[in-house]
Amino acid sequence: MEALLRIEHLSKSFPGVKANDDISIEVHKGEIVALLGENGAGKSTLVKSVFGLVKPDSGTITIKGEEIEPGDTAAAIRHGVGMVHQHFQLVPVMSVVENIILGDEPHKGVFVTKKAAREEVIALSARYGLEVDPDAFVEDLPVGIQQRIEILKALRKDIDLLILDEPSAVLTPHEIDELLEVIRKLAASGVGILFITHKLHEVMAVADRVVVLRNGKLVGTTTPKETNEEGLAQMMVGRNVVLSVEKGPARAKEVALEIKDLSVKDDRHLDAVTHFSLEVRAGEILGIAGVEGNGQRELVEAICGMRHRQTGTVKVSGKESPDMDPRGVHLMGVSHIPEDREKDGLVSSYSIADNLTLNQFNLKPFSVKGIRDFNARDEYADRLVKEFDIRTPSFQNSASSLSGGNKQKVVVARELTQNSHVIVASQPTRGVDVGSIEFIHKQLISARDGGAAVLLVSAELDEILSLSDRIAVMFGGKIVAIIDGQDADRQYVGRLMAGLSG
Amino acid sequence: MKFKITRDALVPIASVLVALAIGAILIAAQGHSPMQAYHVLIVKGFQSTSGLQATLSKAGILIISGLAITFGLRAGLFNIGAQGQVLSGALAFTYIGYRLHGIPMWIHIPIALIFGAACGALVGGFAGFLKATRGVHEVISTIMLNSIMAAIVDYLTQNQFRLQGQPNTRTPDILHSARLPHIFGYPTGFIIAVLLAIVINWVFKRTTIGFELDTVGRNRSASWYAGISVKKSIVLGMLVSGAIAGFTGGMFSSETTGYFVPAFYSGIGFDGITIALLGRANPIALIPGAIFIGGMRSAQSAIQFEAGVSPDIINLLLALVLFFATAPFLAKLIKSNAKTLTTTSGWGS
The missing domain is CATH 3.40.50.300 (P-loop containing nucleotide triphosphate hydrolases)
Structure with a gap:
């Protein structure tokens, strides 16, 4: 059978990093494929290539037997690819219907036919069994429902392949169960699903096949039947991981x-x-x-x-x-590891060293009488980068250059080193x-x-x-x-x- | 790090070159010789002694007004209405400058400059206070304060501070003891400006107060998290920005005008915005841009007399430079401000 999506020998480099290195993957009709890997393993780059947001350096992407133009989102959408991004792209003050039709409104002349739009949305949600209140305002809805709206937005375009970028990251356990149910339903209706996650139990619960990436390379493909969570973690990290604390x-x-x-x-x-x-x-x-x-x-x-x-x-x-x-x-x-490290915990344009002393820069030894002592800061930063295994070429680099996990290590190192x-x-x-x-x-x-x-x-x-x-x-x-x-x-x-x- | 500095400098330099190229086409289209016009520009702006003196005098003012805007920008504040602070500082300096008799220059000038800076600080600080306590955006409040200050200085110049028995509305002359001297014909103001740039650069680099302001300018919620008082920083940022703008007005009065007429000062606060954006909100990096623009300005009339080109070409060139050099930076600034307003709350990172 012809694969729905076939990625062949795809490579993509960014300055200093090989994000994807000769990756080949297939997704079939009605199949749920989980893309698993640590932060910085190249999962996002890979799916962005499929959706045309990133132009690969080499390799081909074929959908239903047709090779698609690289780096062209419109072409990807034409070929039936839909994507739900990690960050929602919804307008909070608009209703569910308005958000779903946004950008492609049913209309008569210059007027939007609201009634037709509403009926279309109701029919769409009934068809896939994704319940939403069409008239609710997005800002009043819980995150799980907002995500459902995103999925409906994608489904409206008659897609064959749905890409989900870390869909469960913000959901409650109950919402995650619902999401997994939605994913199963969609697959049963024939849509191929490619989803990114690093939550192992979700993979075990829902995936037909698991593709594991590490440092931009494909390290293996397996199925939940053949392995367990420990096995997956080991493939991801490349060493034994103790999951239980x-x-x-x-x-x-x-x-x-x-x-x-x-x-x-x-x-x-x-x-x-x-x-x-x-x-x-x-x-x-x-x-x-x-x-x-x-x-x-x-x-x-x-x-x-x-x-x-x-x-x-x-x-x-x-x-x-x-x-x-x-x-x-x-x-x-009192030390505080804030829930939103990007907003509260870090100043991303500052160096790692400045971030490691972000709430101590005014204290000895990092400053004396209002004048900062950079030697003290740098010695301290050098020590913490080693102790907390923050992966960076230098503590002078900006915090924005770090992966999510390493950013969090900066926050944790800062907060836990203060006794x-x-x-x-x-x-x-x-x-x-x-x-x-x-x-x-x-x-x-x-x-x-x-x-x-x-x-x-x-x-x-x-x-x-x-x-x-x-x-x-x-x-x-x-x-x-x-x-x-x-x-x-x-x-x-x-x-x-x-x-x-x- | 080095790589970044060179790349940052590349944009302004390329902007100047592109602007000059477009200017050349326009000059040629009017039937003049671009080569001759640019030759005049270089000679009158930078090569001749008198030209260089005028250039540096103008550059000094531009540097300081650029520093005023830069100081605000670093704390995340856009002091778009520096003009009102310049005016208040200028009039305050002028008043002290003609009123205090019989004191030596080394006391008179500092007192008058401090008084001018204090008045500018009052106006800027008020805008900061409104933002910190009531959330009034400084772009709105400083523009409104511009009009208020313009009206106040107009009123004072026509009444209390007016030089009587003169047909035109102006203040008395600033006393000799409050006029900044030249050193071997070169303006002292330029040296003061460069020193001030070095000091402000040091404040942001090495002091905890500068670091606090810089942090607030980059990420307000992280600043609050880290124990920095955001409100205090906003007031302080606007206060110092206003003080520097007031200082600019005082220095211009002392070195150039010699007495106060509001029209003398038009555009100084706005030039500061241009300079600050060209220098990418870096106190040292704005100096070359200020010297360049100072040179263009001082050669403005010569370009008409000696090359027959309309002096408006200079304004056009400056506008082009500003357009090319700051568009990406401005876009980034606006984008980072808009970040807090985008769509639904996703999941943090």
């Missing part, structure tokens, strides 16, 4: 972080955290489980002095920490490859064993379950339960996260 029992001591009656509002001035109280002890990891958007972000920002506390207090080692003063909170010994009493780690391994996840988890545990109180906030339930000594489940701005990490049951925690009572 090894840690000893916690030796919890005195209370290091004490939150009392804390209320916080979100950006829209709605209550996000209401009368929240929690204690974290030195030497333990307390994990906050919860579906994103239940006040975790606002909680973390209020603890770290970045967001106004409407009521309540936050004490660090028994002393009250200042409100709306991130530097003051930091000086009391803080309290470490607030929010989504510490989001968008990070397997090898780096393992490393960051080890670092958090060794910080715990060194006597720090670790508050871990993560949307990855598996991460919470494997790292936490105690788990607090957050729903609607409140803690609904605190359970021991040892005997936490995945299903039980999942139900609590969804707001069900156990």
Whole structure:
């Protein structure tokens, strides 16, 4: 049978990197192919080549037997290729129908025929079984539904091949299950699926075939039947990876972080955290489980002095920490790994060295009497780059030159090297490859064993379950339960996260 | 690093060459000789002693007004209304310059310059205060303050500060003790400007305050995360930008005009924007651009007398240079500002 998509001997170089090196892949009709690899392995470059966003240096891309013009998105779309990007391209203030028809509106003369558009969208969503409210505004919808709109947008063009670039990165466990169901349905209807991910259990759950890339090269093709998660991780990283976290029992001591009656509002001035109280002890990891958007972000920002506390207090080692003063909170010994490293955690145009001292540049030894000491900074940066295995030719390079995992290592290195009493780690391994996840988890545990109180906030339930000594489940701005990490049951925690009572 | 500097310099240089080429075509189209016109430009702008003196005098003013804009840009602020701050600084300098009698030059000039800078700082700082506390965009507020300042200096020049018994509206002459001297015929202002550029460059490179401003200019949310007060930085950035603009007005009064008439100062604040963008918001890199434009300006009248070309060709050349040199930089600036406004919230990275 003729393959739906055939990539042959595709190579693409960027200055200094060979992103794709002689890669050949096939995708058949109705087949789900997972493209697996660490950050920087060349997955995005490969799918962008297929969609015409990147022009390969050599090699051919054939769709249904016809070779397509390289580097031409319009040609790719004409041949029935659709792509859902990692970053959504939706207009928040427009309705679902308007977003789906945008760019190719059904019209009579110069007028958009709204009724026809609405019917078309309803028919489309019925045909693929992707439920959406056609009249809802995108900004009011959860991320999972927004992604569904993106998929519908792609499907509207009668596609044969759908490319998904890390579709599950922002979804809750429940939304991921729904997404996987959608992927299965689409495949059953004959659409070929090529999706990028580095979540191994998704691959095991849904893929017919797995293609693994490493450093731009194709290292192997396998199927979920022939392998397991450990096997896939090993192919990705090229060495043995310990997926389960090894840690000893916690030796919890005195209370290091004490939150009392804390209320916080979100950006829209709605209550996000209401009368929240929690204690974290030195030497333990307390994990906050919860579906994103239940006040975790606002909680973390209020603890770290970045967001106004409407009521309540936050004490660090028994002393009250200042409100709306991130530097003051930091000086009391609180480290903060922010959930959005690009927005909050790094200044991407600064060097790695400046980023490693981003919240200490004004302290000794990095500056004396307001004058910065570059030698002290560079020595420190050199040490941290080695200790935390940040992969870069030099700490003088800009942070933007790093891969996602290495960017996160910069943030983690900065925050965990300060001997803080309290470490607030929010989504510490989001968008990070397997090898780096393992490393960051080890670092958090060794910080715990060194006597720090670790508050871990993560949307990855598996991460919470494997790292936490105690788990607090957050729903609607409140803690609904605190359970021991040892005997936490995945299903039980999942139900609590969804707001069900156990 | 070296590679980057050369590449950054390439764009302005290429822009100048392309602009000169287009200018040559236009000059030829009018039936004049481009070679002769450019010859006059080089001789009168840079080769003859008097030309070079005029060029450096103009360049000094351009450098400082460029520094005013640059200081704001580095903190992420577009002080598009520096003109109002220039005017306030100029009038303040002039007032101290004609009012304080009997003090030596080495006291009189600094006092008047500081007073001028303080008035500029007040105007710029007010725009910064509005942004920090009420979220008023500095582009809007400084443009509005431009009109307000223009009206205020007009009023003062026509009333309290007016030189009586003269048909035209002007202030009294600035005393000799407040006029910047020349050194061997060369303007002191240029030296002050270069020193100021070196100081500001050092502030951004080596001091923690400069680093804070620079960080706020690059990423506000990361600055807040790292414990830098964004509001304080916005006020400080506009305050210093306004102070430098006020200083520019004072220096121009001291070195060139000798008394105050608002029309003398038209365009100085806006030239600063051109210079700052040509220098890619780098205090040192803006110096060559300022000297080049200063040279073009000082040769402007000679090009008409000696080559018969309309002096407007200079304005045209400058506009072309600005267009080619800053379009990509401006686009980048606007794009990075627009980033926060794009579509739905995706997943961070």
